[in-house]
Amino acid sequence: MTELLLKASDISYSSNTGNILESVSFELHRGQITTIIGPNGAGKSTLTNIVNGLIQPQSGTIERVDNLRIGYLPQKVYVNTLMPLSVERLLQLTRKVSETEVDQALAQTEVTYLKHRQVQSLSEGELKRVLLARTTLGNPDLIVLDEPTAGVDVTGEVKMYELIGEFRNRLDCAVLMVSHDLHLVMSKTDQVLCLNRHLCCSGLPESVSQHPEYLALFGNQAAESLAIYTHHHDHVHDVAGHHHD
Amino acid sequence: MIELLDDFVVRSVIAGLLMVSIAAPMGCLMVWQRLAFLSDTLGHAAVLGVGLGIWLQVHPMIGVLVIILLIVISLSRITSFNNALSETALAVTSHTGLAAGLILLGTMPGQSVNLESILFGDLLATTKTDLAMIFGTVVILLFLLAQHWRSFVAVSVSREIAQAEGIEARKVQFLMYLMIALLVAVMMKVMGVLLIAAVLVIPTSSARLVSRSPEQMVLISALFGVLSLGGGMLSSFHFDWQTGPAIVLSASFLLLGTLVVRRLVRGVG
Numbered sequence: 001m002t003e004l005l006l007k008a009s010d011i012s013y014s015s016n017t018g019n020i021l022e023s024v025s026f027e028l029h030r031g032q033i034t035t036i037i038g039p040n041g042a043g044k045s046t047l048t049n050i051v052n053g054l055i056q057p058q059s060g061t062i063e064r065v066d067n068l069r070i071g072y073l074p075q076k077v078y079v080n081t082l083m084p085l086s087v088e089r090l091l092q093l094t095r096k097v098s099e100t101e102v103d104q105a106l107a108q109t110e111v112t113y114l115k116h117r118q119v120q121s122l123s124e125g126e127l128k129r130v131l132l133a134r135t136t137l138g139n140p141d142l143i144v145l146d147e148p149t150a151g152v153d154v155t156g157e158v159k160m161y162e163l164i165g166e167f168r169n170r171l172d173c174a175v176l177m178v179s180h181d182l183h184l185v186m187s188k189t190d191q192v193l194c195l196n197r198h199l200c201c202s203g204l205p206e207s208v209s210q211h212p213e214y215l216a217l218f219g220n221q222a223a224e225s226l227a228i229y230t231h232h233h234d235h236v237h238d239v240a241g242h243h244h245d
Numbered sequence: 246m247i248e249l250l251d252d253f254v255v256r257s258v259i260a261g262l263l264m265v266s267i268a269a270p271m272g273c274l275m276v277w278q279r280l281a282f283l284s285d286t287l288g289h290a291a292v293l294g295v296g297l298g299i300w301l302q303v304h305p306m307i308g309v310l311v312i313i314l315l316i317v318i319s320l321s322r323i324t325s326f327n328n329a330l331s332e333t334a335l336a337v338t339s340h341t342g343l344a345a346g347l348i349l350l351g352t353m354p355g356q357s358v359n360l361e362s363i364l365f366g367d368l369l370a371t372t373k374t375d376l377a378m379i380f381g382t383v384v385i386l387l388f389l390l391a392q393h394w395r396s397f398v399a400v401s402v403s404r405e406i407a408q409a410e411g412i413e414a415r416k417v418q419f420l421m422y423l424m425i426a427l428l429v430a431v432m433m434k435v436m437g438v439l440l441i442a443a444v445l446v447i448p449t450s451s452a453r454l455v456s457r458s459p460e461q462m463v464l465i466s467a468l469f470g471v472l473s474l475g476g477g478m479l480s481s482f483h484f485d486w487q488t489g490p491a492i493v494l495s496a497s498f499l500l501l502g503t504l505v506v507r508r509l510v511r512g513v514g
Contacts, residue, residue, distance in 0.1 A: 052408065054409065072406050072410055074403065074406060077406075080277060082277050083459055084459065085402065089458055093399045093403075094407055094411065094412055144409065
């Protein structure tokens with residue numbers, strides 16, 4: 001087994017806004033992509049917030065390796081219009097990184113042309129790609145992505161999941177992501193956590209997709225997604241949505 | 246060299262320059278974090294601190310610091326991770342502090358409290374002791390700013406990202422509240438409780454219009470601050486206006502000028 005980076009044991013959390021998790025346990029290993037799936041209100045973002053240390057579970061334990069370096073893409077970033085901020089500076093937000101590293105990071109998600117733009121002037125999709133590029137800076141051990149493909153079109157999504165796989169290979173890091181794209185996720189993931197306040201089932205995608213609780217939650221969608229999965233395109237789109245024949 | 250400080254004009258110019266040099270980075274941080282209202286609240290509630298200080302026969306600034314620290318600590322307790330300070334809590338604290346302070350000062354027997362200088366400050370009355378206190382505070386604040394600048398900016402952009410990536414957002418935030426408290430306590434003497442927020446916010450707003458990075462915004466704020474100080478002091482001497490309000494008004498004119506110039510430049514380009 002590869003290096004254990006984070007181990008959550010029996011964690012529970014409840015808040016007055018209705019976020020509830022009941023005794024969830026899982027492990028994150030270096031080099032593995034873990035995907036959290038589950039319906040709205042299942043506690044997916046709550047779980048990533050606990051992993052990130054934004055909130056503490058009320059019971060259970062979270063063990064992290066010392067100095068675990070995380071790169072984080074939140075589900076939504078509220079752009080602060082009161083602060084002038086270039087894309088280049090945004091990439092250096094929490095860590096000092098070299099100009100070369102900034103260029104390389106932006107090139108990965110094909111947004112080099114945005115380097116000197118002000119963050120306020122970006123579209124939602126552009127900002128998403130910039131923030132995705134940002135998570136790879138500073139040699140992270142773990143990249144946490146909360147719905148990385150929200151606001152990206154379907155073919156861009158395929159490309160984006162491939163990219164996330166490349167990040168994992170190149171940086172030899174763990175990836176934890178929240179996703180709604182069942183069909184795409186299943187083919188790109190090493191471990192699936194199927195969450196509905198408690199952990200319904202977890203493990204390899206193949207075993208999860210046959211689990212009765214998974215089918216109860218996603219039965220219809222799972223059948224539909226199979227159709228999408230087997231459908232082939234005669235051209236490809238890059239992440240930016242431009243297509244090449 | 247040191248005898249220059251015997252001149253009240255020299256003392257007030259130095260105090261003013263120290264003040265704008267610290268108001269630029271602190272003001273930017275407060276604007277970015279939507280804390281501009283906090284300085285206003287602390288300023289108003291500081292009147293209660295002055296009252297208590299005089300009543301307990303300690304230095305008014307100690308009374309102010311104690312009251313402000315109490316407010317900052319209790320406000321940060323009731324603030325959850327993702328919410329900015331509640332406007333209602335700030336407004337209630339602000340006016341309660343001001344009202345209680347005014348009553349306390351009014352009932353003070355045999356004390357001639359100069360309410361006007363508390364409310365509007367008196368830059369020209371800066372003593373050598375005041376100057377030493379301002380200098381000490383500015384040095385401490387600049388040191389803390391230099392040391393934690395990246396964290397302060399990161400927390401302003403996204404508390405979530407900062408926290409996830411190893412910055413203790415809560416601690417950083419709390420440190421910032423303490424720094425604001427210290428700043429308000431020391432600026433009060435010079436600018437008066439009603440005008441502190443103006444000095445922190447107006448030059449910063451002008452700078453926002455013409456800057457392209459957080460650091461550039463701080464430098465341009467400082468420049469606008471110095472210009473406002475100069476304009477305010479000159480007009481104060483020339484027209485015999487009160488210094489504090491004159492400084493604020495020059496800052497407002499600069500903001501207006503910046504807006505107009507920017508519009509003209511954009512119109513041409």
